[in-house]
Amino acid sequence: MIKVGIVGGTGYTGVELLRLLSRHPDVELKAVTSRKEAGMKxxxxxxxxxxxxxxxFSTPEDAKLTECDVVFFATPHGVAMAQARELLEAGVKVIDLAADFRxxxxxxFTQWYAMEHSCTDLLAEAVYGLPEVNRAAIQKxxxxxxxxxxxxxxxxxLLPLIENGLQLIETSGIIADCKSGVSGAGRKAEVGTLFAESSDNFKAYAVKGHRHSPEIMQGLSAIHGAPVQLTFVPHLTPMIRGIHSTIYARLTEAGKAADVQKLFEERFAAEPFVDVMPAGSCPETRSVRGSNTARIAVHRPGNGDxxxxxxxxxxxxxxxxxxxxQVMNLMFGLPEQHGLDVVPLLP
Amino acid sequence: MIKVGIVGGTGYTGVELLRLLSRHPDVELKAVTSRKEAGMKxxxxxxxxxxxxxxxFSTPEDAKLTECDVVFFATPHGVAMAQARELLEAGVKVIDLAADFRxxxxxxFTQWYAMEHSCTDLLAEAVYGLPEVNRAAIQKxxxxxxxxxxxxxxxxxLLPLIENGLQLIETSGIIADCKSGVSGAGRKAEVGTLFAESSDNFKAYAVKGHRHSPEIMQGLSAIHGAPVQLTFVPHLTPMIRGIHSTIYARLTEAGKAADVQKLFEERFAAEPFVDVMPAGSCPETRSVRGSNTARIAVHRPGNGDxxxxxxxxxxxxxxxxxxxxQVMNLMFGLPEQHGLDVVPLLP
Amino acid sequence: MIKVGIVGGTGYTGVELLRLLSRHPDVELKAVTSRKEAGMKxxxxxxxxxxxxxxxFSTPEDAKLTECDVVFFATPHGVAMAQARELLEAGVKVIDLAADFRxxxxxxFTQWYAMEHSCTDLLAEAVYGLPEVNRAAIQKxxxxxxxxxxxxxxxxxLLPLIENGLQLIETSGIIADCKSGVSGAGRKAEVGTLFAESSDNFKAYAVKGHRHSPEIMQGLSAIHGAPVQLTFVPHLTPMIRGIHSTIYARLTEAGKAADVQKLFEERFAAEPFVDVMPAGSCPETRSVRGSNTARIAVHRPGNGDxxxxxxxxxxxxxxxxxxxxQVMNLMFGLPEQHGLDVVPLLP
Amino acid sequence: MIKVGIVGGTGYTGVELLRLLSRHPDVELKAVTSRKEAGMKxxxxxxxxxxxxxxxFSTPEDAKLTECDVVFFATPHGVAMAQARELLEAGVKVIDLAADFRxxxxxxFTQWYAMEHSCTDLLAEAVYGLPEVNRAAIQKxxxxxxxxxxxxxxxxxLLPLIENGLQLIETSGIIADCKSGVSGAGRKAEVGTLFAESSDNFKAYAVKGHRHSPEIMQGLSAIHGAPVQLTFVPHLTPMIRGIHSTIYARLTEAGKAADVQKLFEERFAAEPFVDVMPAGSCPETRSVRGSNTARIAVHRPGNGDxxxxxxxxxxxxxxxxxxxxQVMNLMFGLPEQHGLDVVPLLP
Structure with a gap:
């Protein structure tokens, strides 16, 4: 059994970790910290x-996190980088769900998160947690x-279209028009995400620039092996969970000649958590509600470019x-799907 | 033109006052105060x-509220009682939407709102703002x-069943099972009313006792001229606006003999803002969305008691x-419906 | 492995059965019928x-339901009673989720469902599927x-208060004010349950009389061993899943003397799917979203009756x-929780 | 007083017309037709x-529409073109809210609406009802x-960027990523728009091609005086009302040199129903809920193209x-805002 600690268990990523880990067959939950709620079940x-x-909940002091095998940080940005070194030195693996090591x-990092990075050596070592892209690195x-x-x-x-220098689309001028449910804003008391503010309403936000924009471009550029430029516009949608990304890219001549549907199907055929939908499909966010699956559909309207x-x-x-x-499973040599075999909740 | 000031314009009752008063033909909006947002349009x-x-928005100091004809308090409890005397002495009428004068x-008051009342003489003078019950007192x-x-x-x-000593129902043991939209909790940053907490969810709250419970019983007892006892259980419903009260009362022998539908229709026939629905109806909250109308239906399941x-x-x-x-219109001798002729928004 | 067939797999109870059974360790899903969708995956x-x-989906003819061990009917009322006899005679157990055998x-039955009952002998034999009340009968x-x-x-x-002649509450005059999510109306194309009709809205319905009213009173009377009378008022709530029942009952002298909280806790202590909340709690529907648990809290406002x-x-x-x-597990001697160990989805 | 008839008053555009016209100072509502509901109030x-x-509601026969001054068609596609000639010949003006004359x-038309057009001469005469584009033609x-x-x-x-041959953006390759509330699908009983299907969910639809795509390109090309090409992707959002269009266009060199914010502000300064938001704004759909206003904001992320x-x-x-x-007001020489001075409902 893997001994697991969670730092910051009172937010949505924390409670979601608890939902999943509580049924994980190989996990023993040792501690969930919250200084504010310490002592409360x-x-x-x-x-x-x-x-x-x-x-x-326990205080960080009482949690004895150094005795865990792995510690998840489901915390605001900046917490993990302050505590990671001590844990790593004690032989504990660290998985940060916040942005400290992205x-x-x-x-x-400083530009977008308005704080200095306190351990740039660890930043250099940290592996980006996206298994479909860098599974091998995660395992180690x-x-x-x-x-x-x-x-x-x-x-x-975008992965199948650009990886390893593939030139099926123009790699600048990509547009990602993304829509997120309100849980994406976290479980913080804020006026803007009150029910009476965000229900029956739709809006874009952070059009000028969003923290995920440099992360996306860094990731795509790494995948491609060359710079990729993209405009990212996020929107807030009146639903609890779910992200729907509508991505627009111009096909190159090579791309127009390719069978893109087949390309996607083959690229993700062995991926346990990526489902390429049949041609012509429009995936719904609810079709993945509560599950670790991403569903993708590819369209070429009017057979244009x-x-x-x-x-x-x-x-x-x-x-x-x-x-x-999923990443923890990889790090500990477990089957990737352990603890994640949840059927989406529909309706 | 009536010169109007609003203290506390950043909450839901404040912005709703602004929506209504901005189209009121007899009103000139002089000031909206918010210390925090002063200067912002x-x-x-x-x-x-x-x-x-x-x-x-202006600061209370700059607002020159004593030059208004009437000031509305759309503030947290406790604000109006601290400022009412000065306004009244300057000849300004005061309408408090909070609980200071209920x-x-x-x-x-102290028991339920956890503060001392600072002007009990004014409390004695204050009129309860429910026009269908005490229109004449409001006018003066x-x-x-x-x-x-x-x-x-x-x-x-309950009004038609109990007013002036009428004994059509048992006046103890009444149950009011009430459901409110989330805007009822106000525009405060709180975790419990976040979209991701209160959407797709339903719960009772304050079952042990809610501040509106003594207010309801005080009001009903005044209407009846004798004590009325009722259990009030509020519930939070995932909608923005709307209250649906389901009220259960035992008919007396006199009540069983009465034509209750007709009683309600006649009692409210002249009321501009109370609509008695045809027998057998189930009014929907959306049928009054955005309007000043209350709709009522009366049922007697299985023709029982x-x-x-x-x-x-x-x-x-x-x-x-x-x-x-509506109360302001009465106080200033205006037609009761001025500024309130809004058709409900459906769907 | 239990060979399972489902008749009527295109409604919400059908797809929910599929969600649960697809992960049930002892079940092999043999057929899901839908005449209209036969052939479609x-x-x-x-x-x-x-x-x-x-x-x-397969046609009823192709489904070979008589080769199953158990067949679920997730169909409109009237379908199960037309097919049950043939299945039972073939040795297949039958579980009807509709009202044919309630x-x-x-x-x-005819009065409330507007059809003749076609197999009254089977009706007499049928066991009511509520494990907490009649587990032993279900097993056989x-x-x-x-x-x-x-x-x-x-x-x-109400179970702990009235079973076996217990007289802790008055057994007439009970009120059940119930609120249901919209999925309760089924996956039928109807104007009243469109998003634009039922969102941001709340209403009562069927106040005159609802089909579940006689079922509730039949069930409570059987539990009590004497007639129990109750008024049931259902309401439609803008959420997908969830029922919240607020039940009002008058305590008898014996009831007032009893420790009701303890009574509930003890009565349900061994029940895997009933959770009695701590005194003072207000359970939320989302706390059971997607799970087989019912949560109960008991209040006595003002320590009254x-x-x-x-x-x-x-x-x-x-x-x-x-x-x-759960019932199937009992019928086949399996642990009652098999296939039902889902953690509720929150948020 | 303008005598108004409405054909098809049971859908959402019909009831919305009734909401607005019932308070219009210059309108007398003569008839609302619905063959199915004739006789019902x-x-x-x-x-x-x-x-x-x-x-x-009255039958079309009883409605005496030829005695009206204007008839609105709030009907399915194909109804208006069957009745328009008779009305026009009787001197009645006709406003079709469906697609017959777009x-x-x-x-x-036949390609997208799967029916022959029955009066192509009237089609040639019909004016496109978008006042900001062709006010003068509408008036006549x-x-x-x-x-x-x-x-x-x-x-x-897009209007300010392309009208009259203006070349501030590239006029091919425009993307309109649009999100609509569910009322856009109409008040028809359909599974896909049930609350339990479309709530807490988000999806694209008709990505291959949507009827509004040719209409948009026809309109933009007419505005520009030359062909404009655009890809339109609609999405369904879990809200009742509201459309949010996120439009992506490449600036030309002339466009990069222009002050686009000022251009928009000046173009719409005199328009009563178009509100250009301050630079940096993200308009919310709820900010126009129930009102005839469109709000627009213009962004140029990273000062790029x-x-x-x-x-x-x-x-x-x-x-x-x-x-x-608004169009009716223009046709009858009334102030454009008559009957439309509604303050949006927020929250």
């Missing part, structure tokens, strides 16, 4: 976990910076906690 | 008001404590801001 | 099942009429498909 | 209209084909019924 805050999670350039890693929710969906949607790629995922599962469990 | 915070409300017993009043949202719906639903009364209202209009405009 | 209609359910009195049964969604919640909420019982369940799981799997 | 079907609309090419017209909901938002968003234009409108008001009242 986790299931008192989240009654959905009654009967499934018996432990209480952007490889510390200056870029001791420190993971999990891919963000939007970046996961956009990178999966514009490719429209539709990607849906559950932002809290494949976009965060579920993918981090 | 009101329509910058609420773009729905662009083109309708041109003024900016409960007649200062001890009861200079200080109004507006009825709460739940209390408005419950009192309207239990009366089931269904009342719907828009909690922000008839349950708060709209009713306060 | 089940996962084409419900993409959430891609990778989990591989079979296609009401013991054929005349009452070959034909089950599953409890309805509302009736499950109301009976569980009115008991307020709050019960939440997922109407498609404990209120329908999940409970039918 | 309109307010019985739509209780929101109780006290505002007193007439009943596409100028009868072959294109007797037959209007109202702009569709999506096309209104997309054309308004991609322009991102955000447009919100209420699909039932500016996208349909409200705009048709």
């Amino acid at each position: 986790v299931s008192e805050m989240f009654p959905s976990l009654r009967g499934h999670v018996e432990i209480a 952007l490889k350039d510390p200056a870029e 890693a001791r420190l993971i910076g999990m891919a963000g929710c939007y970046p996961t969906s956009v990178q999966l949607g 514009l490719l429209v790629i539709l990607v849906v995922e559950d932002n809290l599962v494949k976009g965060a906690s579920g993918q981090s469990v | 009101v329509s910058e915070m609420f773009p729905s008001l662009r083109g309708h409300v041109e003024i900016a 409960l007649k017993d200062p001890a009861e 009043a200079r200080l109004i404590g507006m009825a709460g949202c739940y209390p408005t719906s419950v009192q309207l639903g 239990l009366l089931v009364i269904l009342v719907v209202e828009d909690n922000l209009v008839k349950g708060a801001s709209g009713q306060s405009v | 089940v996962s084409e209609m419900f993409p959430s099942l891609r990778g989990h359910v591989e079979i296609a 009401l013991k009195d054929p005349a009452e 049964a070959r034909l089950i009429g599953m409890a309805g969604c509302y009736p499950t919640s109301v009976q569980l909420g 009115l008991l307020v019982i709050l019960v939440v369940e997922d109407n498609l799981v404990k209120g329908a498909s999940g409970q039918s799997v | 309109v307010s019985e079907m739509f209780p929101s209209l109780r006290g505002h609309v007193e007439i009943a 596409l100028k090419d009868p072959a294109e 017209a007797r037959l209007i084909g109202m702009a569709g909901c999506y096309p209104t938002s997309v054309q308004l968003g 991609l322009l991102v234009i955000l447009v919100v409108e209420d699909n039932l008001v500016k996208g349909a019924s409200g705009q048709s009242v």
Whole structure:
């Protein structure tokens, strides 16, 4: 049994980790920390976990995280980088669901997250947690910076078209028009995500620039082996879970000649958590609600040179906690699907 | 033109007052105060008001409220009682949408709102703002404590059965099972009313006791002229606006002999804002969305001795801001419907 | 492995059965019938099942249901009673999720469902599918009429107070004010349950009389061993899943003297799918979303003689498909929780 | 007073017309037809209209539409073209909210709407109902084909950039990623738009081709005076009302040199129903809920060559019924805002 600790168990990625790990056959949940709620049973805050999670929140001091095999950080940005070194030195693997170990350039990190990076050496070592892209590196890693929710969906949607220098689309001028459910904003008390503010409403936000924009371009450029440029426009949608990315890319001549549907099907055939839909499909976010699957459909309207790629995922599962469990499975040599065989909840 | 000031314009009752008053033919909006947002245009915070409300928030000091004819308090509990005396002494009428002037017993106020009442003499003078019950007193009043949202719906639903000593139902053991949209909780940043917490969810709250419980019983007892006892259980419903009260009362022998449908129709025939639905109806909250109307239907399942009364209202209009405009119209001798002739928004 | 057939797999109880059974360790899914969709892969209609359910819909003729061990009917009322005899005679157990085998009195069935009962002998034999009430009978049964969604919640909420002649509450004059998500209306094309009609809206319906009313009273009377009378008022709530029943009952002198909280805790201590919440709790429907658990809280406002019982369940799981799997487990001597160990999805 | 008839008053554009026209100071509502509901009071079907609309549905025969001054068709496609000639010959003006008179090419109409056009001469005469584009023609017209909901938002968003041959953006390769509330699908009983299907869900649809695509390109090309090519991808959003169009266009060198914000502000300065938001804004759909206003914001992320234009409108008001009242006002020489001075409902 893998001994697991969770730092920051009161947010949505935390409670989602608890939902998944509480049924994971190879995991023993050792500690969930929350300085503010220390002593309270986790299931008192989240009654959905009654009967499934018996432990209480503990202070970081009491949690004895160095005795764990792996620690997940489901915390605000900046927490993991302050605690990772001690854990790593104690032989504990670290999986950060926040952004501390995503952007490889510390200056870029500072620009977007408004804080200095406190351990740039670890940043250099950290592996980007997106298994479909770098499974092998994850298997050998001791420190993971999990891919963000939007970046996961956009990178999966473009992966088969650009990896390893492939030139099927123009690699600048890509557009990712993305729509997220409100849980993506986290479980923080804020006026903008109140029910009475965000229900029966739709809006774009951060059009000028969003933190996930440099992450997406860094990821795509790494996949491609050359710079990829993309405009990312996120939107807030009145639903709890789910991301729908609508990606627009211009086909090159090579791309127009290719069988893109087949390309996607073959690329993801062996992937347990990526489902390429039949040609002509429009995947719904609810078709992956609660599961670690991303579903992708590829369209070429009017048989023109514009490719429209539709990607849906559950932002809290494949976009965060579920993918981090997938990563943990890889790091510990477990079957990738352990603890993640959930059938989506529909309706 | 009536010169109007609003204290506290950043909450839902405030913006709703602005929506209604901006089109009121007899009103000139002089000031909207918000210490925190002073200087910001009101329509910058609420773009729905662009083109309708041109003024900016001002500090209480700059607002010159004593030069107004009437001041509305759309504030947290406790604000109006601190400022009412100065305004009244300057000849300004005061309409408080919060609870400062609702409960007649200062001890009861302290028990439920956890603060001392600072002007019990004004409390004694204040008139309860529920026009269908005490229109005449409102017309002569200079200080109004507006009825709460739940209390408005419950009192309207029971009024014809108990007023002036009428004994058509047993006046103890009444049950009011009420359901409110999330805007009833106000525009405060709180975890419990986040979209991701309150959407696709339903729960009761404050079952042990809710502040509106003593208000309802005080009101019903005043209407009846003798004590009325009722159990009030509020529930949170995943919608923005609307209250649906399902009221259960036992008919007396006199009540069983009465034509209750006709009683309701006649009682409210002249009321501009109470609509008695045809027998057998189930009013929907959306049928009053955005309007000052309450709709009522009366049922007697299986022709037994239990009366089931269904009342719907828009909690922000008839349950708060709209009713306060109705009260203002009465205080200034205007037609009661001025500024309130809005057709409900459906769908 | 139990060979399972499902008649009527295109509605919400059907797809929910598929979600649960596809992961049941002891089940082999043999056939899902739909005359209209025969030949179409089940996962084409419900993409959430891609990778989990591989079979296609088949006609009733092709389905070879008589070769199954058990057949579930997730059909409109009237279908199961037309096909049950043939299956039973072939040695197949039958579990009907519709109402054909709920009401013991054929005349009452005709009154509420507007059709003659075609096999009253089987009706007499059928066992009511509510395990917490009649587990032993279910274990021996070959034909089950599953409890309805509302009736499950109301009976569980009153069970400890009245079973076996217990007189802790007055057994007439009980009120069940129930609120259901829209999935309770089924997956039928109807104007009233369109998103644009039922979203941001709340209403009561069937106040005059609802089919579940006689079922609830039949069930409670059987539990009590004497007639129980109750008024049932259902309401439609803008959420997908979930029932919240708020039950009001008058305590007898014996009831007032009893420790009701303890009574509930002890009564359900051994029940795997009933969770009695700590005193003072208000269970949320989302706390059971997707799971077979019902959560109950008991209140006595003001320490008076009115008991307020709050019960939440997922109407498609404990209120329908999940409970039918629980029943199947009992009928086949399996652990009651097999295939039902799902952690609720929150948020 | 203008005598108004409405053909097809049971859908969402019909009830929305009734909401607006019932308060229009210059309108007398003469007839609302519905063969199916003839004899039923309109307010019985739509209780929101109780006290505002007193007439009943009538059959087309009884409606005496030829005695009206103007008839609105709020009907399925194909109805208006069958009845328009008789009305026009009787001197009645005709405003069709459906698509019969939108596409100028009868072959294109047949391709997209799967029916022959029955009066191509009237089609040639019909004026496209988008006042910001062709106000003068509308003022003189007797037959209007109202702009569709999506096309209104997309054309308004691009108008200042391309009209009269202006070359500020590349006029091929434009992308309109549009999101609509569910009321856009109409008040028809269909599984796909049930609450339990479309709530908490997001999806694209008709990616291969949507009827509004040729309408948008026809409109833009007419505005530009030369062909404009655009890819249109609609999405279904879990809200009742509202369209949010996110439009992506490449700036030309001239466009890069232009002050686009100022261009938009000046172009729409005199338009009563188009509101250009301050630079940097992200308009919300709820900011126009229930009103005839479209709000537009223009972004140029990273100061690059991609322009991102955000447009919100209420699909039932500016996208349909409200705009048709605006058109009626123009046709009858009334102030354009008569009957349309509604403050948006927020929250």
